[in-house]
Amino acid sequence: MRPLMIFAAGLGTRMRPLTDTRPKPLIPVGGRTLLDRALDMGRAAGAGPVVVNTHYLGDQIAAHLSDRDVAVSHEPGTILDTGGGLRQALPLLGRGPVMTLNPDVVWTGPNPLAALNAAWRDDMDALLMLVPLAQAAARRGAGDFSRDAGGRISRRGEYVYGGAQIIRPDRLADIPDRVFSLNRLWDLLIADGRAFGIVHGGGWCDVGYPEAIPLAEEVLHG
Template sequence: MRPLMIFAAGLGTRMRPLTDTLPKPLIPVGGRTLLDRALDLGHGAGAGPVVVNTHYLGHRIAAHLAGRDVAVSDEAGEILDTGGGLRQALPLLGRGAQEDGGPVMTLNPDVVWTGANPLAALDAAWRDDMDALLMLVPLERAAARQGAGDFSLDGTGRIVRRGDYVYGGAQIIRPDRLGQIPDRVFSLNRLWDLLIAEGRAHGIVHDGGWCDVGYPGAIPVAERMLDA
């Protein structure tokens, strides 16, 4: 059983006006909120403990999670970005930033998947010689994606910057090196760059559907994918 961090603290500015009164993770897609879909993936992969961070309209997310076996990492005072948010949540995940307590899973809730559970697939592919394993999606199959790709894969499955693969928003990563980054607010891209330089960041490719639900027009695209 691996700990799971779900990043739900974003402002959702691209999703306005839907996010004027509702945090993006609580937007329904196909009759189920994005956050509940993410939690379903975690449950299906046997994840635990599960932590959700909050910032914008965080009280709405906390109320939505009330009574569930899910911890909330409150970032009400200052949004910490993905790296800072994960580091703050490590005690709730049973991990420490200064020691190797084992890898954790992270998941972005603002995407919709079909096919194999991405967290379960990452868990099955994880090896002890990895420090990060990212789930990638070919750019041509990245529905509603705006922008270029993020990574390429070399012949050994290691990732390098720039290429025709999109980071799908699911990964397994060792958090111990987070303690080496002095900033309070920072992106996990900082940690990825360290691991890529050392050849310890890997990727696998999702073989199902994937949709980036980042703006209102992406919702019907995701729902058509789910209905296919």
């Protein structure tokens, strides 16, 4: 089993007014909350332990998870962003490479976490699940990465980061800030030539704003 971190601490500002009274991970899409969809994906991929971080309306998420074997890493005060949040959660996750998952997307086709596990190699420090920009439903903006013939990634290109990865957390210790994005760690690993990507073989939709929910449900019901 490989540990899994689910990022659920965000403020959900793009999803207002739906997030005025509940955190974005608890918004239902296709009859199931985004967080439950992420947990189902982790369970199907054999993840463990599973950690969910919280900040905005975190008591609702903690109550939602109260009867499950899921640890909560709460971030009171200042939200730590993805890098700071992962670093805080490491005592709960344990050593070694960890999977991380953004719950505010929906997937169809192969389980992305299982696919990442199958493709992981010891020469990798990060393996990201990528989606071709042309197939990234509800995505706003340009692509995030390019990918060479060997799978190594570089900044800017025709692929979107899908929100699932395996990453070695060791070099988080090299970043002095308390609050920072995992983009900082990716840049270090890209510079070392140890950041890779594989391409998702199914559907994908960014559920980042209210108008994306019906688009996500179309993807799910394909």
